[in-house]
Amino acid sequence: MGYFQMTKTVVKALIHGPSTIRYPAVPGKRTPISRGHVTIDPSLCISCGMCMRKCPANAICVERQEKTWEIDRFRCHVCNCCVEVCPVHCLTMENTYTAAATVHEGRELVPITYVKPEKPAKKEPEE
Amino acid sequence: MSKEIVIPFGPQHPVLPEPIHLDLVIEDEKVKQAIPSIGYVHRGLETLVEKREYPEYVYLAERICGICSFIHGATYCQAVETVMNVEVPERALFLRTIWSEYSRMHSHLLWLGLAADAFGFENLFMDAWRLRESILDELEATTGGRVIQGSCKVGGVRRDIDGETLDAMTTRLDGFRGELKEISDVFLNDSSVKGRMKNVGILPAKEAYDYGAVGPTLRGSGVASDARMLGYAAYGKLHFKPVVEDGCDCYARCAVRMKEVYASIDIIKEAVQKIPDGPIEVKVTGKPEGEYFARAEQPRGEVVHYVKGNGTRHLARHRVRTPTLTNIPPLVKMLEGCELADVPVIVLSIDPCIGCAER
Numbered sequence A: 001m002g003y004f005q006m007t008k009t010v011v012k013a014l015i016h017g018p019s020t021i022r023y024p025a026v027p028g029k030r031t032p033i034s035r036g037h038v039t040i041d042p043s044l045c046i047s048c049g050m051c052m053r054k055c056p057a058n059a060i061c062v063e064r065q066e067k068t069w070e071i072d073r074f075r076c077h078v079c080n081c082c083v084e085v086c087p088v089h090c091l092t093m094e095n096t097y098t099a100a101a102t103v104h105e106g107r108e109l110v111p112i113t114y115v116k117p118e119k120p121a122k123k124e125p126e127e
Numbered sequence B: 001m002s003k004e005i006v007i008p009f010g011p012q013h014p015v016l017p018e019p020i021h022l023d024l025v026i027e028d029e030k031v032k033q034a035i036p037s038i039g040y041v042h043r044g045l046e047t048l049v050e051k052r053e054y055p056e057y058v059y060l061a062e063r064i065c066g067i068c069s070f071i072h073g074a075t076y077c078q079a080v081e082t083v084m085n086v087e088v089p090e091r092a093l094f095l096r097t098i099w100s101e102y103s104r105m106h107s108h109l110l111w112l113g114l115a116a117d118a119f120g121f122e123n124l125f126m127d128a129w130r131l132r133e134s135i136l137d138e139l140e141a142t143t144g145g146r147v148i149q150g151s152c153k154v155g156g157v158r159r160d161i162d163g164e165t166l167d168a169m170t171t172r173l174d175g176f177r178g179e180l181k182e183i184s185d186v187f188l189n190d191s192s193v194k195g196r197m198k199n200v201g202i203l204p205a206k207e208a209y210d211y212g213a214v215g216p217t218l219r220g221s222g223v224a225s226d227a228r229m230l231g232y233a234a235y236g237k238l239h240f241k242p243v244v245e246d247g248c249d250c251y252a253r254c255a256v257r258m259k260e261v262y263a264s265i266d267i268i269k270e271a272v273q274k275i276p277d278g279p280i281e282v283k284v285t286g287k288p289e290g291e292y293f294a295r296a297e298q299p300r301g302e303v304v305h306y307v308k309g310n311g312t313r314h315l316a317r318h319r320v321r322t323p324t325l326t327n328i329p330p331l332v333k334m335l336e337g338c339e340l341a342d343v344p345v346i347v348l349s350i351d352p353c354i355g356c357a358e359r
Helices: A007-016 A050-054 A081-085 B057-062 B069-083 B090-118 B122-143 B163-189 B191-197 B205-210 B250-274 B323-335 B340-349 B354-358
Strands: A037-040 A060-063 A068-072 A091-094 A107-111 B005-009 B021-027 B030-037 B289-298 B301-310 B315-321
Touching (some): A037 A068, A050 A060, A050 A081, A081 A091, B030 B323, B069 B090, B069 B315, B090 B122, B090 B163, B090 B250, B191 B250, B250 B340, B323 B340
Antiparallel strands (some): B005 B021, B021 B030, B289 B301, B301 B315
């Protein structure tokens, strides 16, 4: 191998600047489908519990009586499974990462504000 | 007069990326014997198959290893699909092939970087990892995950890649090939790389075969054995030839990995040309009953997923035989009689993945 074979690479590295990004100053790369963290729209959730049953990490807990949806961010491994099974599409996957948190902030409790629409009144049987 | 001493090497050691533990019996700076002991990062993943339903276990199978995660998931799905007689759509098989090859490329570039780091070539290490980053970006843009893709499921795949993206991917691969040429010239021709790796860790073809080596360790010894020749996923429909080198040393294994990156580029380009239209998944109903051994080629070698169903939603048994586990006996053979200074390079040459080996 000749002595000057890597000169091209060296010159390119000098001109190009660093390949890494200055992370906190420059936001990290992400794509529209990147998996960041799960969010819920509490006005749509019907507390069916499908996400709780399908979660491989048991990170989600849905209480039907108290009408709450709870996620443990430290257990969740962001697999997108709950988003796929949700029948009313109230769960979405944001592409930003969750900020660093302490143990106390790992659990997130969301009260469900969904109101069941009233059934249309039965028509009186015509006589 | 020389005296025998035992040096504990690992599980945590500056040159080791993985927690492998070896007791090196040395005499006059020469290794007389190497005694491996594994069990440092055991997580009991195989037992969890009894607690998770078979479609959920795909996520766990992917987490056996962080580097070859996609291939682990795909092989597990392949095993369960065969047990359940599920006909997977063609397009899903092609997509699995494309993602498998991308993960092979990123694994090999990672290894090449680590090898460069082990023999003290920092610049080359960073160049290899810079290239790997572009492959990871490609994976993230198509599957949503950089390292854990999570795009494989029993019965197909979760995400589709549209035609435009596939064409853009092949165009980017052409540019990538040009950049790869720069580092592959250094890996294959540079005298300092050769000086560190030539005639180090000799493993003749017969011994490699007898001791059960797989993957680049076996192909670096001149045996043309590759699980992709079985034609699983879409490999049967692509022109594929295993990369073989007959140097039988660390340098040959390095060359195999370098050339396999080029081979992967060719496979992806061919798969993109031949990919058919159609659905990407089928609905899977029923419960698995029966057993099957699924074989696939990981970056490190052949992996076997054994699955046994007992007619319930939970599988009765799941067993993984990973390439690192089978490559440990050849490693012990290679280490006998080598210099102490060559140990890191020899250990790295099998690309140990202890997370895989111990599950």
